[in-house]
Structure formats: structure tokens, C-alpha cells
Amino acid sequence: MNEFDYKLLLEESWRRRLTPAEEATVRAWLAQHPESKADWELESQVSAALEKLPNVAVPGNFTARVLQAVEREAAAPRESQNRVPWFLRVLLPRAAVAAVIFGVGVFTYRAHTSAKRAELVQGVKVVADVSSLPSPEILQDFDTIRQMPATTTAGPDPELIALMK
């Protein structure tokens, strides 16, 4: 036997009485390891003392009281169940869950639809703005006008005015 086996037997001795064979194995180990002897004896004494720990007194009518309590417990839910019709008891929670799911579905659908509608309105608005723009023919002299010197636009052109007269 090695120290590991000794520890295993020690742990077993916490839980139950060792068999004579196991006891003999431990004794042989302790003969070779006298330093562990005192601790083993103390362990054995604690185990023996725990084994002798007296039982707490149980009242004579304990079982009868338990059975009465069980009957009371069994009767209580039966009474409360009798007050509510069975279809309400079964259907109400399911109907509530279904209503919540339906509500969430309707809300999501409406939100999605109004988002789509807003997008469509934006699109129509852009198209409407484009149709109100001036005709492209107006812009045919745009480049010529843009290249005219800036000074000519600063004041009236006397030459042009004379010609026009």
C-alpha cells in the first residue's frame, strides 16, 4: 500500500466502518509510518463520536401530521381550480400569448409599410421637382454668356446703347 491508498482508506473511513481486511491494511501501513498513527487514531475517534451522535426526537404523530398537510395541500389547489372554468384556465394564457404575438406582428407590419410609403413620397417629390425645371433650350447660350468678360457686366455699354438708338 502507498500513501494514495492510505488516503483513500482514510476517506472511506469518514463514510463507513472499514472492513477487517481494510483495517489490517491500515495497521500495516501505520506500523511502517508511525508519524501518521496519532492522526489516524484521532480520525477514528471523531468518526466513532459522530456515529454515536444521538438522533433528534421525532414526535409520535409526525407521519400523521405530514399526511394531514399533504391532504390540505392537495385540497387547496383543487378548490381554487374549481372556481375558474377549465376553458378559461387553459385558453386564457394561450390567448394572451397569441394576442401579444399578433400585436407585435401588426406593429412591425405597420412600421414597415409607413417606412415604405415615406420612401415613395420622397421619390415622387424628386420627380415633381425635376418636371418644374426650365426648358433646356434656355441654356443653349449658357457657355457664351459665361465667357463674356466680367467688366462688361459691371456697367451699361454705351456703344450698344448708341446702336440701339
Added chain:
Amino acid sequence: MSSNPDPDAALMLRVKQGDTGAFTELVEKYKQPVMNLAYRTVRDMTEAEDLAQNVFVQVYKSASRYKSTAKFSTWLFTIARNLCLNEIRRRSRHPAESLDAPHPEQEDQPLQQFEDKATVSPPDSVLQGELAQQIDRALADLPENQRSAILLCRQEELSYEEIAEVLGCSVSATKSLIHRGRETLKERLKAYLRTGEAKKPN
């Protein structure tokens, strides 16, 4: 599953079908260990009785959820420990002194009534009684998980795997709890165990 089926599981299956006789059998078999665990956790006889009663009511109410693959005693002690822990939590929220709880000035009196099962000679009975009180006090001072592990381990003869399941921790953590608890007990009871006298607290 196992070749040696749990006889309590078979009783529990009958309880599931509404067999009150099977339930009575289970209560009769386990009322003592459940009372021991409850009393040594809450240290109050009246509350321990109520707790133990609630444990069995809970067992009856939860019978439909019981799976025969689980060992009945493991399931029962898990319920018992959870109810005890709830009681400890309730007490810490609403502290109140119990009429049954021992008082320091009454140290010489027995802590609680115990069953007198053994017939021993007077000097032996005195020593046994004193030792029992010393262990009881030392156990009471242990943290709840160490105390429960030791009680389940020694009194109820469950396997380490089953104790671990009740305590909701690993087997190695369970062994560690038992080891630490026993180390404290050894320290507290060392003088008494060697000389027969209780080590007086400082």
C-alpha cells in the same frame, strides 16, 4: 441502469400514481434522518419539525417530476437542504430569538431532547452525553456546507457522488469540505477525545 434498483424509487413511482401507503412508508423510513439534518441546521426543535414536515409535503407535491433514474435519498436530501437554506436565509433577513434555542447561561443543561436508544451504565451515559453535547456544539459552529457534508457522509451513508449532488458541488470539493470540517472538529474535540474532558472555550 443498475442491476440493484433503488427500492425507494419504486415506492416513489407508486406515490406518483397517488398511493398514500407508499408515501407513508417513505415518511416512516426517512423522518429520522431528515429531522436530524433539519435540527442540526436550524438548531430549533419547532422549526426543525416544521421544516421536516415541509420536506415531505414538497416530496409529495413534486412526485410527478421525480425521475426514477435519480436515487430517492439524494433527491430527498437535496429538497431538505434547500428548505434548510431557505430557512437560514429567512432568519438572516428577519432575525428573532427562538424559545427553543439554547442560552449561554443554560450551558449545563442538555441542548435538546434526544432519543434514549442505548442502555449504558451511569458513568458511561454521562460521558456519552457530554461527548454528544460537545460534538453537537462543535458541529453547530461549522459552516453550513461543511456540517451538511459531514452529517450526510456519516449519518446517512450516501456515496461521495450522491453527497456532491445534494451539495451541488464536485466530489473533490465535497471531500475537501468534509476534510476541513473534520479538521475543525478534531481541533475542538482533541482534548476531550484524549482525556475525556471537554476543552473549555477561551
